[in-house]
Amino acid sequence: MCSIFRISFTIWSGLYFQLVSLGFFIIANVAIAEPGPGFSRPRDVCTNPACRAAADEFLKNMNPAVSPCTDFFDYACGNFKNHHPLDPKEGTIDYSMKIKTQINNRLREIAESPVKNTDSSSLKKAKLAYKVCTNEEDLEEEGIRPIALEINKQGGWPMAMNNWTPGSRSWIDIEMSYISMLGESAFFRVTVDPDSTIDTINTLMLSPCTSMLPFYVRKHQEHHKDKIKLYRDFIIEVVKEFVMFITLPPYKISEEAQQIIDLEIALTNIKTLSKANEIVETTPAHFQDEYDKIRHVTPNSKIIWADMLKSIFSQTNFNFAPTTIKLQNKGYFVQLAKLLDKTPTRVLVNFIHWQYVRRLIKNSGESMRRRYNDVREELLYGKAQKWWQDCLDTNPAIIAFIHQYLKNHASKKSLETVGTMVDHHKSQLESQIEHTLWLDYSTRLALMKKAKSVTKFLGYPPWYKSSSVIDEYYALLEVTNNHFQNLLNFKKFTIYQTKRLLLAPVGQFPEHSIWSQSVLEETAYFISAFNSLIIPSGALHFPFFHGEDVPENVLYGSTGNIIGHELSHGFDDEGRQYTFNGSSLEWPPDTLQEYNARVKCFVKQFNQYPYKELNEIGRKIYADGKLTASENMADTTGMYIAFAAFRDRARKRNKDYKKLPGLENLTDNQLFFLSFANTWCSYTQPEKLLFMLLLKLPHSISRHRVIGTLSNIADFAKAFNCPHNSAMNPRDKCYLWK
Numbered sequence: 001m002c003s004i005f006r007i008s009f010t011i012w013s014g015l016y017f018q019l020v021s022l023g024f025f026i027i028a029n030v031a032i033a034e035p036g037p038g039f040s041r042p043r044d045v046c047t048n049p050a051c052r053a054a055a056d057e058f059l060k061n062m063n064p065a066v067s068p069c070t071d072f073f074d075y076a077c078g079n080f081k082n083h084h085p086l087d088p089k090e091g092t093i094d095y096s097m098k099i100k101t102q103i104n105n106r107l108r109e110i111a112e113s114p115v116k117n118t119d120s121s122s123l124k125k126a127k128l129a130y131k132v133c134t135n136e137e138d139l140e141e142e143g144i145r146p147i148a149l150e151i152n153k154q155g156g157w158p159m160a161m162n163n164w165t166p167g168s169r170s171w172i173d174i175e176m177s178y179i180s181m182l183g184e185s186a187f188f189r190v191t192v193d194p195d196s197t198i199d200t201i202n203t204l205m206l207s208p209c210t211s212m213l214p215f216y217v218r219k220h221q222e223h224h225k226d227k228i229k230l231y232r233d234f235i236i237e238v239v240k241e242f243v244m245f246i247t248l249p250p251y252k253i254s255e256e257a258q259q260i261i262d263l264e265i266a267l268t269n270i271k272t273l274s275k276a277n278e279i280v281e282t283t284p285a286h287f288q289d290e291y292d293k294i295r296h297v298t299p300n301s302k303i304i305w306a307d308m309l310k311s312i313f314s315q316t317n318f319n320f321a322p323t324t325i326k327l328q329n330k331g332y333f334v335q336l337a338k339l340l341d342k343t344p345t346r347v348l349v350n351f352i353h354w355q356y357v358r359r360l361i362k363n364s365g366e367s368m369r370r371r372y373n374d375v376r377e378e379l380l381y382g383k384a385q386k387w388w389q390d391c392l393d394t395n396p397a398i399i400a401f402i403h404q405y406l407k408n409h410a411s412k413k414s415l416e417t418v419g420t421m422v423d424h425h426k427s428q429l430e431s432q433i434e435h436t437l438w439l440d441y442s443t444r445l446a447l448m449k450k451a452k453s454v455t456k457f458l459g460y461p462p463w464y465k466s467s468s469v470i471d472e473y474y475a476l477l478e479v480t481n482n483h484f485q486n487l488l489n490f491k492k493f494t495i496y497q498t499k500r501l502l503l504a505p506v507g508q509f510p511e512h513s514i515w516s517q518s519v520l521e522e523t524a525y526f527i528s529a530f531n532s533l534i535i536p537s538g539a540l541h542f543p544f545f546h547g548e549d550v551p552e553n554v555l556y557g558s559t560g561n562i563i564g565h566e567l568s569h570g571f572d573d574e575g576r577q578y579t580f581n582g583s584s585l586e587w588p589p590d591t592l593q594e595y596n597a598r599v600k601c602f603v604k605q606f607n608q609y610p611y612k613e614l615n616e617i618g619r620k621i622y623a624d625g626k627l628t629a630s631e632n633m634a635d636t637t638g639m640y641i642a643f644a645a646f647r648d649r650a651r652k653r654n655k656d657y658k659k660l661p662g663l664e665n666l667t668d669n670q671l672f673f674l675s676f677a678n679t680w681c682s683y684t685q686p687e688k689l690l691f692m693l694l695l696k697l698p699h700s701i702s703r704h705r706v707i708g709t710l711s712n713i714a715d716f717a718k719a720f721n722c723p724h725n726s727a728m729n730p731r732d733k734c735y736l737w738k
Helices: 012-025 050-060 072-077 094-110 119-132 136-142 146-155 171-182 215-219 225-242 250-271 284-292 304-312 331-342 343-365 366-380 385-394 399-409 412-432 441-453 467-473 483-503 552-571 589-607 611-615 629-653 669-677 686-694 703-711 716-720
Strands: 092-094 190-196 202-208 279-282 325-329 455-459 525-527 532-536 680-685
Touching: 050 072, 050 279, 050 304, 050 669, 072 669, 072 703, 092 094, 094 385, 094 399, 119 385, 119 399, 119 467, 119 483, 136 366, 136 483, 146 532, 171 304, 171 343, 171 441, 190 483, 190 525, 202 483, 215 455, 225 250, 225 343, 225 366, 250 331, 250 343, 279 284, 284 304, 284 325, 284 331, 304 483, 304 703, 325 331, 331 686, 343 366, 385 399, 399 467, 412 441, 412 455, 412 532, 412 552, 412 629, 441 552, 467 669, 525 552, 525 669, 532 552, 552 629, 552 669, 611 669, 629 703, 669 703, 669 716, 680 686
Parallel strands: 202 325, 455 532
Antiparallel strands: 092 680, 190 202, 279 325, 525 532
16 A cells, blocks of 8 residues: 555554544544444454554544534544645645655656666656756756747747738648647647547547636636736737847737737637537538638638648648548537638737747746746646656656556556456446336336446556557657657657557557546546446555455445446436447436436535535635536445445445454444545635636535535435434435436
């Protein structure tokens, strides 16, 4: 297990455990459903390192002065903030952040270890790229020079010049040059996605562009004028770095910086004219016809989309001619023509150069990076990560580092344990669906088959363990002693990988479609279209995963709930629309009405929860149950699945589990629920929480996830003897499969 969480019990364990155990009896607020003996015999207590680490963390976090029937989050996590220092710039602390820090520190050790003759070629490339990236002196000396040279090749940045004219190169020519270099556009994003009409091939999906200016500012600019000014001042500051040998009126640069921001906001506004997440599949010719239906008033809107897409692969000699493409938010692309016609050419060129610059500016030395990070911290209310972490995240041969990490820290036994748990949870999910009376017969059968057919992907793709395969994967990647050149080489390499995916059958490279996030990501996820549960190695860290050496109530309370939650996403409002093989599932109107009634129960429940953390700054705000409904439903449904899986294991075991030291008076069921709550222990400053509410995030805060989930579970109320209609045992409970 993770040694940083372990604290020795050798000196004070006996006295400490007795005092804690006694404390549970003398504090009136603590209710025990199935009281056992006050002090367990030594043979009934698990004292191995994993159990001690879990017990120590639970005890440090708990506030036994709070009744578990009043607020189980405060009971389980009330002292968390006293033992886990908070960085004021972060404004929040939780276990995901702690795990991420631990993983990054381990990767850093690998990256900074001396190059050895025995290192694989890919590992040598990764170490060289990291070394060059972290050489601050060289980065500072080179500064913005390589960025400026490329801009000059494109005819210069109008707002940094006093005599710019459009010349023979249109904004589209400049845009296509940058797309060719970076594989990225100022106006859209490109990803590879399976073709829906021919299920054996991949195609490209186009999505609206992103911005450095957060959505909450772009959408409600009138409420965030200070953030607009901050962003505008940053653009001005950066542009001035590119002004050479001339003096430009400050008001002129400011005016043109505002025009860039206005265009970013306008692009946001046309996104909302159609469904944001709607994906349509079409042919390039049909897409072009629809785009051209809007009359082109100026040359600015005359995009030939086939040429635009081909420019992505101009470095690879790949003549991209797809039979179909996908569009996310099709209305955005159609309305784009009108916006381009209304926008002066000079503004478009300024905007394109800015999108190019802001993607690369962090790499031009510590002084410019500091300014960039200051703005990001203010806009996103968080602390920018250290540069060495950026160098890890953007390392062009990162899989070589991950290979070493897995070699040092991944356990095959852990994957086997989690794999068995997933199978247990799938069986319980299938059983609960089978006994759901409101489902019609055909829908019930379809959902049972879907539950049974869930494919699990655990840890990492198998080839991540083979250095020779990784070497082959990175064979075309060139790494030099120049950081900027390495950035461009990596972009080129990424374009080659995109080409490889488009030429390969669907499924040949599952790391793209299935492992869409890093295998060291600390959260699990579910992909509804593939009916697949993915649990990366990063999620198998304490306290999300305690290892194989703890009692099953601890393991199923933590890891089991993660499994149950993600499986449940296969049946949320998005997941329910897919069958076991990803095809569309039509729900009869009456059955859908029953489903929606249960969703409304969760909406109503969470709408009643105030943000208790805001009391200290005098604010009274309630949760948005509709916004978080899918996640809240997955939490409760996942808890039902996990608890059923645990009780099934306990029945087969036919005897009590060993106790944790210091928690001997907790029953098996109580410890299960405590283990669940402990994974959500966290603390967020009120000001940070207010900012998070602006982002309209789909997850409830940790407190609401704990109390909202457990107050829906009758077995929780029974375990802690919670009075009927108490806070944690309300009369009305929400659950999907009943």
